[in-house]
Amino acid sequence: MVDAAVVDLSRLQFALTALYHFLFVPLTLGLSFILVIMETVYVMTGKPIYKDMTRFWGKLFGINFAMGVATGITLEFQFGTNWSYYAHYVGDIFGAPLAIEGLMAFFLESTFIGLFFFGWDRLSRVQHLLVTFLVALGSSLSALWILIANAWMQNPMGAEFNPETMRMELASFSDVLFNPVAQVKFVHTAAAGYVTGAMFVLGVSAWYMLKGRDLNFARRSFAVAAGFGLAAVLSVITLGDESGYELGEVQQMKLASIESEWQTHEPPASFKLFGIPDMQGRETDYAVEIPWVMGLIATRSVDEPVYGIKHLVQANRERIVKGARAYGLLQKMRAGEASIADRVAFNEIKDNLGYGLLLKRYTDQPSAATPAQIEQAALATVPNVPVVFWTFRLMVLAGFIMLFIFAAAVYFCAKRTAGDKRWLLKMALWAIPLPWLAAELGWITAEMGRQPWAIGGILPTGLAVSSHSVGDLIFSLGGFVLFYSALAVVEVWLMLKYIRKGPSSLGTGRYHFEQAAA
Amino acid sequence: MLFDYTTLQLIWWGLVAVLLIGFALTDGFDMGAGMLMPFLGRTDTERRVIVNVLGPHWDGNQVWFILAGGALFAAWPMVYAAAFSGLYIPLLLVLFGLILRPGGFEYRSKVDDGRWRSSWDWLLFAGSAVPALLFGVAIGNLFLGLPFRLDADLRSFYEGGFFALLHPFALLAGVTSVALLAMHGGTYLQLRTEGVLRERATRAARWMALVMVLAFGAAGLWLAAGMEGLRIIAMPRGESVQPLAKSVAIVDGAWLDNYRQAPLTLLAPVAGFAGALGVLLLSGRGRGVLPFAASTVAVVGVLLTAGVSLFPFIMPSSIDPVSSLTVWDATSSHRTLSIMLWAAVIFVPIILLYTSWAFRVMRGRVTEAHVEENSGSLY
Numbered sequence: 001m002v003d004a005a006v007v008d009l010s011r012l013q014f015a016l017t018a019l020y021h022f023l024f025v026p027l028t029l030g031l032s033f034i035l036v037i038m039e040t041v042y043v044m045t046g047k048p049i050y051k052d053m054t055r056f057w058g059k060l061f062g063i064n065f066a067m068g069v070a071t072g073i074t075l076e077f078q079f080g081t082n083w084s085y086y087a088h089y090v091g092d093i094f095g096a097p098l099a100i101e102g103l104m105a106f107f108l109e110s111t112f113i114g115l116f117f118f119g120w121d122r123l124s125r126v127q128h129l130l131v132t133f134l135v136a137l138g139s140s141l142s143a144l145w146i147l148i149a150n151a152w153m154q155n156p157m158g159a160e161f162n163p164e165t166m167r168m169e170l171a172s173f174s175d176v177l178f179n180p181v182a183q184v185k186f187v188h189t190a191a192a193g194y195v196t197g198a199m200f201v202l203g204v205s206a207w208y209m210l211k212g213r214d215l216n217f218a219r220r221s222f223a224v225a226a227g228f229g230l231a232a233v234l235s236v237i238t239l240g241d242e243s244g245y246e247l248g249e250v251q252q253m254k255l256a257s258i259e260s261e262w263q264t265h266e267p268p269a270s271f272k273l274f275g276i277p278d279m280q281g282r283e284t285d286y287a288v289e290i291p292w293v294m295g296l297i298a299t300r301s302v303d304e305p306v307y308g309i310k311h312l313v314q315a316n317r318e319r320i321v322k323g324a325r326a327y328g329l330l331q332k333m334r335a336g337e338a339s340i341a342d343r344v345a346f347n348e349i350k351d352n353l354g355y356g357l358l359l360k361r362y363t364d365q366p367s368a369a370t371p372a373q374i375e376q377a378a379l380a381t382v383p384n385v386p387v388v389f390w391t392f393r394l395m396v397l398a399g400f401i402m403l404f405i406f407a408a409a410v411y412f413c414a415k416r417t418a419g420d421k422r423w424l425l426k427m428a429l430w431a432i433p434l435p436w437l438a439a440e441l442g443w444i445t446a447e448m449g450r451q452p453w454a455i456g457g458i459l460p461t462g463l464a465v466s467s468h469s470v471g472d473l474i475f476s477l478g479g480f481v482l483f484y485s486a487l488a489v490v491e492v493w494l495m496l497k498y499i500r501k502g503p504s505s506l507g508t509g510r511y512h513f514e515q516a517a518a
Numbered sequence: 519m520l521f522d523y524t525t526l527q528l529i530w531w532g533l534v535a536v537l538l539i540g541f542a543l544t545d546g547f548d549m550g551a552g553m554l555m556p557f558l559g560r561t562d563t564e565r566r567v568i569v570n571v572l573g574p575h576w577d578g579n580q581v582w583f584i585l586a587g588g589a590l591f592a593a594w595p596m597v598y599a600a601a602f603s604g605l606y607i608p609l610l611l612v613l614f615g616l617i618l619r620p621g622g623f624e625y626r627s628k629v630d631d632g633r634w635r636s637s638w639d640w641l642l643f644a645g646s647a648v649p650a651l652l653f654g655v656a657i658g659n660l661f662l663g664l665p666f667r668l669d670a671d672l673r674s675f676y677e678g679g680f681f682a683l684l685h686p687f688a689l690l691a692g693v694t695s696v697a698l699l700a701m702h703g704g705t706y707l708q709l710r711t712e713g714v715l716r717e718r719a720t721r722a723a724r725w726m727a728l729v730m731v732l733a734f735g736a737a738g739l740w741l742a743a744g745m746e747g748l749r750i751i752a753m754p755r756g757e758s759v760q761p762l763a764k765s766v767a768i769v770d771g772a773w774l775d776n777y778r779q780a781p782l783t784l785l786a787p788v789a790g791f792a793g794a795l796g797v798l799l800l801s802g803r804g805r806g807v808l809p810f811a812a813s814t815v816a817v818v819g820v821l822l823t824a825g826v827s828l829f830p831f832i833m834p835s836s837i838d839p840v841s842s843l844t845v846w847d848a849t850s851s852h853r854t855l856s857i858m859l860w861a862a863v864i865f866v867p868i869i870l871l872y873t874s875w876a877f878r879v880m881r882g883r884v885t886e887a888h889v890e891e892n893s894g895s896l897y
Contacts, residue, residue, distance in 0.1 A: 063628070081602045095595055102589075111876050114573065118573060170850075170854045487617070
């Protein structure tokens, strides 16, 4: 059995490093396309202010990008350092999208980012625009491959267990690529990044407008961000709804937990606006419900049920029993003692093998597990309901607030009165943290909602870890906290310094502080 | 599938070698120049020249490292799992080093303050020197064998501490690696700077070439003196890899087997020496293309020497030789290797194409005058 403290610390480290990395990624995703829009206007109109906009927001982009790179390296290696059994067990499938991400996306983004900063005087206008576009394309393609990999963890397809190699092996690469969860997740996540970039530019521009500084520069930036942001936030919400439908198909336990739905009710299911999930009593107190909505989101129908947690636990218990048998047969096969009948029996129930592995948390010998252990393992297939229930709702709330802000910004930009609406400018400024909050909360919903699985139905999280000592993990966790905190302070300080300077930092002589000095 | 499994496994050994060599050749000169920077650059402007020589390319160069990690995951998942979890502390130190580098490039010149800039210079130095040293130490330890074993479920267990890795032979390999990359960085700076900075880079490259020849030679003598190595006695072949099914013997001098059987492979160490000697002789002459070319030959030669000596082993085990991971039993499935080969065949040439274009656009020497004129926009 793997030490529970090692599992917890490994999870904590992965969560911290991933959440931290994801402070920088969404801004890279969004800001890069905003740079493309601004530079396109520059190339088409030849107005220098659009070049200044590209270069100024590009400076902030660079400060953020450096941190994205620094923290991303860790993640590429962490599956090996801390999740080595995972790396062995599913590397045959999971490694491929990560490697292709490097080949197709990360190289593109990282090679052209250098030309973006250093190539202004060496490239023609159109060439430079192409470079900026390739940086943006690279960052979004990168997200695509990472989410193909992540979607496979949520909804593994196109893979088969090989008893001889004791691991999952690729059966169909196209199933991995065209995993429906991947497509939905990619658009939802990339669009969330675009929202982040837009909110950042919108909020900072609003601040310049409130201060009455560099108004021409700020108004134009505000307008670009408003339009791009509205389109993006609409896609996030639409695709968020589409994810709900996918969950209804493939991750019913996660959906039931997000809904804190313990019982299966008569269709169509209602959506809980509010409630206090009670893990012990297995019920939800003070629920405020909107009829029909959940049934429509999850099943796109009014007559199909959305299964409750208790029903799903019951189904999991049956699979755990079969999985324990499968594990016993697998051991016989690997010891060379299996008869032909054993092999046939194994092939019939091998899809449940992962459920048998859940018992490894309670016993070294799953095939000899007691009914009490099986019951324990079945109950442990329920994720932390209050966490996913609340993170999900707060994420949605943040999304709708941003929808309102972008819609209002677009409306008043169209009427050319956005600059006079101080309430809107203030709201945009104060809303800057919202997209980050929503993204992190969404990540927590998605990843904690998948527990106890590292790979849904195939590999329990507790088995996936490396065999480290607690001391090793404290060293690494301490190191990350130290390095990351120090860098966060530096990054935010530098970002604020350049935001305060504004476009005057370009040294063109055209902006606020330079004019004041002259 | 076009290739049979064994052929594909061999091709993937070559592809991993290509990626690691790509990493050592490109990120190698970044690290080398980063290590030399605080010593070669005496004024802020001189240091900025070096940072701006590297500035447009360091990020793209570093992707070779990340890609090598991804390729190991996809092609050699057991190696990725056992090596990175086993070498946990050293790999973390490498990562911490690499985490510092982006700030060293991107943040250093964004604040006009001497202490700020010199702090980042030393962080950039550490972020370059620590990985360079530890990569060498890790490769040295592959020759000694790592204390890991696999259990029946193929879970890997590592039974050794960090300080046990600092064996004299491993440290010798570490010195070789540092000298090799510093030499490579020195030759790159000869190509991209001018004046006094270029002269200092020339001198540094020569010294480092000398250290590299001595350390590489000493390591070679150590091997020739009969260091224990592993030899495969029997290896079952099939469509499923089974790392625990082979039999392995411990033999004195086994790491020289390949040179005895295929003397042509001796070209690898010869290239290592010849390249470094080339740097010694050619540095300071002409435009700087020749010493850089010689250094490139040296880097390729040294890396191939490590790979060829160990082949077909990738990760030998010192406590349970049967658990050692090899080219034939640590790979992904036939299908995954085949698909990933096509991905590499399509994308690696494209990457080489646009990377060369990026270097072409930014070609030429970075001068102090250029840095001072563009103080606001450069690194």
